[in-house]
Amino acid sequence: MKSAEVQFEKVTAKTFPKGPDSLAPGHRACQGCGEVLALRLMVKALGLDFMAVSATGCMEVCTSPFPQSAWRMPWIHVAFENAAAVAGGVDAGNVIRRRKGKMPDRRIPVVAFAGDGGTADIGLQALSGALERYHENLVYVCLDNEAYMNTGIQRSSATPFGASTTTSPAGKVSKGQNTWKKNMPAIAAAHNIPYVATASPAYHLDMMNKIRRAAAIPGPAYLHVYAPCPTGWRMKSELAVESARLAVKSRVFPLYEVIDGRYILNQKVDEPVPLGDYLKPQGRFRHLSEQDIALISERVNREYEHLAKLAETFSEPSF
Amino acid sequence: MSAPKGKSDSARAIGLEVSLAIAEAVKLAEAEVVAAYPITPQTHIVEHLSELVANGELTAEYVPVESEQSAMSACIGAAAAGARTFTSTSSQGLLLMAEMLYIASILRLPIVMAMVNRAISGPINIWNDHSDAMSVRDCGWIQVFAETGQEAVDLTIMSFRIAEDPGVLLPLIVNLDGFTLSHFIEPVILPEAAEVRRFLPPYETAHKLDIQNPLSLGALGGPEIYTEARRALDLALTGAKPRIQRVFDDFAKVFGRQYKLVETYRTEGAETILVTMGSISETAMTAVDEMREAGQKVGLVRLRLWRPFPVEEFRAAVAGAKNLAVIDRAMILGFPEGPVATEIRALLYHEKNRPHMTNFILGLGGRDVPRSHFKHIVERVRELGASGRQGRYELVGVLE
Numbered sequence: 001m002k003s004a005e006v007q008f009e010k011v012t013a014k015t016f017p018k019g020p021d022s023l024a025p026g027h028r029a030c031q032g033c034g035e036v037l038a039l040r041l042m043v044k045a046l047g048l049d050f051m052a053v054s055a056t057g058c059m060e061v062c063t064s065p066f067p068q069s070a071w072r073m074p075w076i077h078v079a080f081e082n083a084a085a086v087a088g089g090v091d092a093g094n095v096i097r098r099r100k101g102k103m104p105d106r107r108i109p110v111v112a113f114a115g116d117g118g119t120a121d122i123g124l125q126a127l128s129g130a131l132e133r134y135h136e137n138l139v140y141v142c143l144d145n146e147a148y149m150n151t152g153i154q155r156s157s158a159t160p161f162g163a164s165t166t167t168s169p170a171g172k173v174s175k176g177q178n179t180w181k182k183n184m185p186a187i188a189a190a191h192n193i194p195y196v197a198t199a200s201p202a203y204h205l206d207m208m209n210k211i212r213r214a215a216a217i218p219g220p221a222y223l224h225v226y227a228p229c230p231t232g233w234r235m236k237s238e239l240a241v242e243s244a245r246l247a248v249k250s251r252v253f254p255l256y257e258v259i260d261g262r263y264i265l266n267q268k269v270d271e272p273v274p275l276g277d278y279l280k281p282q283g284r285f286r287h288l289s290e291q292d293i294a295l296i297s298e299r300v301n302r303e304y305e306h307l308a309k310l311a312e313t314f315s316e317p318s319f
Numbered sequence: 320m321s322a323p324k325g326k327s328d329s330a331r332a333i334g335l336e337v338s339l340a341i342a343e344a345v346k347l348a349e350a351e352v353v354a355a356y357p358i359t360p361q362t363h364i365v366e367h368l369s370e371l372v373a374n375g376e377l378t379a380e381y382v383p384v385e386s387e388q389s390a391m392s393a394c395i396g397a398a399a400a401g402a403r404t405f406t407s408t409s410s411q412g413l414l415l416m417a418e419m420l421y422i423a424s425i426l427r428l429p430i431v432m433a434m435v436n437r438a439i440s441g442p443i444n445i446w447n448d449h450s451d452a453m454s455v456r457d458c459g460w461i462q463v464f465a466e467t468g469q470e471a472v473d474l475t476i477m478s479f480r481i482a483e484d485p486g487v488l489l490p491l492i493v494n495l496d497g498f499t500l501s502h503f504i505e506p507v508i509l510p511e512a513a514e515v516r517r518f519l520p521p522y523e524t525a526h527k528l529d530i531q532n533p534l535s536l537g538a539l540g541g542p543e544i545y546t547e548a549r550r551a552l553d554l555a556l557t558g559a560k561p562r563i564q565r566v567f568d569d570f571a572k573v574f575g576r577q578y579k580l581v582e583t584y585r586t587e588g589a590e591t592i593l594v595t596m597g598s599i600s601e602t603a604m605t606a607v608d609e610m611r612e613a614g615q616k617v618g619l620v621r622l623r624l625w626r627p628f629p630v631e632e633f634r635a636a637v638a639g640a641k642n643l644a645v646i647d648r649a650m651i652l653g654f655p656e657g658p659v660a661t662e663i664r665a666l667l668y669h670e671k672n673r674p675h676m677t678n679f680i681l682g683l684g685g686r687d688v689p690r691s692h693f694k695h696i697v698e699r700v701r702e703l704g705a706s707g708r709q710g711r712y713e714l715v716g717v718l719e
């Protein structure tokens with residue numbers, strides 16, 4: 001069966017999951033944290049019938065100071081660089097126990113959550129290995145707040161060009177981050193896995209359905225989730241959702257899916273809002289000149305056009 | 320333990336967070352390549368270094384690698400290319416670079432690393448102890464422990480001189496306690512740039528990748544050579560000891576602060592001696608003062624040099640003591656004593672007049688170490704010494 005045909009129960013405003021969240025309130029994320037919002041909505045969509053693996057990072061630290069835990073389903077944290085490998089192991093354990101009749105005979109999604117640092121940098125090798133090995137029930141979620149927030153806002157390879165962080169500071173001879181954001185969804189898609197998608201907490205139903213689809217499709221899935229971080233982006237704490245929406249509307253973070261190699265652009269942005277509307281409320285971009293913004297805008301548009309072309313060209317599954 | 324004095328007296332001490340002071344020391348040393356990966360509590364060092372590079376105050380390549388394994392790999396590459404190289408890490412980051420540490424030393428590359436000591440997972444914990452340092456005890460690097468901010472700065476500058484000494488050519492770790500030292504604001508004298516340059520000339524070496532003089536680094540060493548290669552490394556490390564002291568002495572001549580491999584504090588006539596490493600020695604000295612005032616014959620010996628172990632200096636420092644209380648900030652799981660105590664007991668085994676010795680383990684994962692701990696320890700080691708009992712380690716400040 002083609003992955004696109006795999007059925008799952010859709011989340012709508014009417015069927016929005018009720019009942020206790022799998023992520024309990026009382027965690028210790030910062031006020032207005034977009035990352036914990038995205039995490040909570042995703043695990044809400046999954047209910048209690050899955051297992052989670054966290055990489056070290058903000059979401060792990062803020063949900064698990066002993067003797068408390070915010071997780072109501074089975075959860076494990078091992079280290080920073082290996083969430084994908086640990087999740088692959090959990091899946092292997094579940095698979096064999098299920099095969100031997102030691103577990104009920106049904107699929108248990110194993111969902112790994114890692115930050116952009118834990119995904120695009122230190123965890124990339126483990127992720128590539130896990131995707132290539134094609135763990136049947138693996139869903140990998142990158143929560144992308146575009147820097148190492150847990151350790152104090154250091155740059156990662158997912159930090160956008162021009163952003164000032166504590167290890168890519170803007171200074172007399174520096175404009176901040178001097179490299180372009182690594183294209184993680186494309187790297188995941190290059191593994192020819194059945195499902196890759198981007199998602200945003202500003203489009204929460206879309207995001208919740210994407211993780212449901214990711215869990216329903218047999219074979220590994222990769223979700224790249226935009227996770228605004230008021231603390232690290234140096235913006236007002238009420239702006240997380242707004243900035244996530246502007247990121248989509250300015251073409252900075254397009255929403256799309258790759259299902260069996262078929263590209264679907266979920267939100268066409270024919271008339272993008274000016275890039276400055278997105279950048280300016282964020283202190284990390286404060287030092288950029290109009291010229292710098294024009295340079296970034298040019299790149300953002302080119303990347304968006306490239307994606308639109310992919311969606312046009314690969315409109316049928318390719319494997 | 321020796322007060323700043325001498326030529327640089329005129330230089331004013333400034334209040335500076337120790338992490339930033341270390342970054343400034345790296346700048347003074349004109350490090351050429353910094354490859355590092357953030358981890359608490361090391362972050363302030365590398366953040367300040369990125370700032371210095373971003374502002375053009377330090378002309379260096381800052382390589383923001385994607386993991387510690389790559390940090391140490393890049394340092395090895397940079398040092399092999401002949402550049403003066405610095406990095407810094409802690410705990411989990413150190414464990415991830417462990418494979419490369421062993422290779423850096425056999426390649427004889429003079430990399431300098433500030434290790435901001437933090438407990439190892441698990442449970443995951445970002446606070447201070449020495450379990451990270453002890454986990455790489457045998458990696459072939461020179462290893463020193465700093466007690467104060469000034470010492471951390473001075474050791475950083477001296478480290479490059481020691482490591483790059485053609486008679487040494489070994490990588491070097493400067494250990495400093497996470498938070499309790501790294502994040503404290505201390506009065507620090509930053510040496511004059513010109514004086515540092517005189518003390519530490521630019522790094523030039525023939526031991527590098529060079530088109531004109533091609534070397535192969537990292538060759539295979541089979542059964543016919545492996546033993547000799549390991550012995551050569553051990554001899555290099557052991558043989559570095561007098562050269563380290565010589566650099567300390569040269570430093571004193573220029574900057575007026577004299578360091579020794581092993582420091583002693585009020586050990587004259589001491590019946591009981593505490594043995595410490597790192598910043599808790601400050602607290603221990605205060606406790607020693609108080610006990611001395613109360614008429615107790617107590618002193619302190621602090622290991623500044625950990626690798627190569629200063630065997631003779633240590634023996635001399637504790638000679639005559641009746642009781643030794645050796646303090647560890649890490650455990651050896653499955654063995655009756657901690658790593659420092661184990662080594663010291665082994666060293667003293669052949670002594671005719673061995674002191675009684677007990678191992679005390681404390682301050683794990685950031686657990687506070689107040690002065691009262693040292694008083695308790697002194698009482699306890701005397702008691703055990705008098706009764707002739709010899710047991711396993713004792714935990715101080717543990718919840719039962």
Ligand SMILES: Cc1ncc(C[n+]2csc(CCOP(=O)(O)OP(=O)(O)O)c2C)c(N)n1
Pocket residue numbers: 035056057058059079080081114115116117118119143145146147148149150151156356357358359387411412415
């Ligand atoms: C091997 C290792 N290196 C470094 C660290 C320190 N560390 C913990 S979390 C973290 C950054 C996490 O960044 P990211 O993955 O983007 O997640 P965020 O906190 O931003 O959500 C770092 C550098 C570690 N725990 N282990």
Ligand code: SF4
Pocket residue numbers: 028029030031032033034035036058062145149150228229230231232
């Ligand atoms: S630092 Fe950012 S990502 Fe981390 S908890 Fe705070 S707001 Fe959330």
Ligand SMILES: [Mg+2]
Pocket residue numbers: 115116117143144145146147148149
């Ligand atoms: Mg992040």
